[in-house]
Amino acid sequence: MITTYHLANADGAHFSPHAWRTTMALAHKGLEHESRGVAFTEISTICDGERKIVPTIEDGERVLSDSWAIALHLEDSVTSGRSLFGGEKGKAHALFINNWASFGLQPLLLQIMILELFERLQDRDKVYFRESREKRFGRSLEDHAALADEARQRLPAMLSPLSMTLNSQTWLGGDVPSYADYIALGAFQWVRTSSSFDLPGFAGEKVSAWHDAMLDLHDCLARTNT
Ligand SMILES: N[C@@H](CCC(=O)N[C@@H](CS)C(=O)NCC(=O)O)C(=O)O
The missing domain is CATH 1.20.1050.10 (Glutathione S-transferase Yfyf (Class Pi); Chain A, domain 2)
Structure with a gap:
């Protein structure tokens, strides 16, 4: 199970435009995932305590931030199923x-x-x-x-x-x-x-x-x- 850290507002809605890119990419790849909403002021406390932005994903021991870096990682590491980029x-x-x-x-x-x-x-x-x-x-x-x-x-x-x-x-x-x-x-x-x-x-x-x-x-x- 992959966890995506997202931003949650007072309504509980996840509103980060960059994290939505990641959430949809994980679904496109058919990966089991959950989206966890945090406040801006909580980002520094997630995962290894070194994160400054969302999206950050946690996949077992591996922690990765930045939507573009995550998309490249998913495309390279999950070779089964649909491609995100088509080459x-x-x-x-x-x-x-x-x-x-x-x-x-x-x-x-x-x-x-x-x-x-x-x-x-x-x-x-x-x-x-x-x-x-x-x-x-x-x-x-x-x-x-x-x-x-x-x-x-x-x-x-x-x-x-x-x-x-x-x-x-x-x-x-x-x-x-x-x-x-x-x-x-x-x-x-x-x-x-x-x-x-x-x-x-x-x-x-x-x-x-x-x-x-x-x-x-x-x-x-x-x-x-x-
Ligand atoms: N280049 C990054 C940008 C990510 C980004 O700017 N995330 C914002 C939320 S949408 C953030 O975490 N900001 C933290 C802050 O302002 O403290 C990406 O594509 O993921």
């Missing part, structure tokens, strides 16, 4: 999607929902989140949230590679879901569990249909929010 070129293309989501899409989404996400955090995380994010952004959470309207205006262009691709194929993986789909889904799960923003509705019909199909995968795993 070396698929892996290379998935890295592009990984960086688009992490450094393009997700920062924009955070501008839209940062105050709602903050309100839904466990109380013990609120001081940490405010201080660490205000230091990172160089402004208050409220000033960051003031960029929400501008972020919404920029969002269609950011989403267009996704919607244009889904106009002509069912999944980012082509005929079958691949790790690229799980990367994109992670951002949608983050928004779904942390805010009232209807991102699939905003993104249009094709993305909405893809999102519904993603939520149905692996016995509706992502619908559970945990």
Whole structure:
């Protein structure tokens, strides 16, 4: 049994976009796994006490952090069953999607929902989140949230590679879901569990249909929010 450490908010929902990539990858590989929700301020106490981020997975004695490193590890070590990438070129293309989501899409989404996400955090995380994010952004959470309207205006262009691709194929993986789909889904799960923003509705019909199909995968795993 593999344990994935995820972030849990005050509703008990698991909301880390990066950890959702890992949860879905484990299910795709058919591996027995459980997702354990922790607070931001608990991450340093999990596993070997040296962890700074989720996702972190614990597989027997082995502990591994970082969603991309975990995906590479799963693809290399679990050779039976379905591939996450469909070969070396698929892996290379998935890295592009990984960086688009992490450094393009997700920062924009955070501008839209940062105050709602903050309100839904466990109380013990609120001081940490405010201080660490205000230091990172160089402004208050409220000033960051003031960029929400501008972020919404920029969002269609950011989403267009996704919607244009889904106009002509069912999944980012082509005929079958691949790790690229799980990367994109992670951002949608983050928004779904942390805010009232209807991102699939905003993104249009094709993305909405893809999102519904993603939520149905692996016995509706992502619908559970945990
Ligand atoms: N490159 C990492 C990024 C992981 C990451 O940023 N995780 C966030 C949660 S989504 C985290 O654990 N942050 C810890 C903190 O802010 O203290 C990955 O892909 O896994």
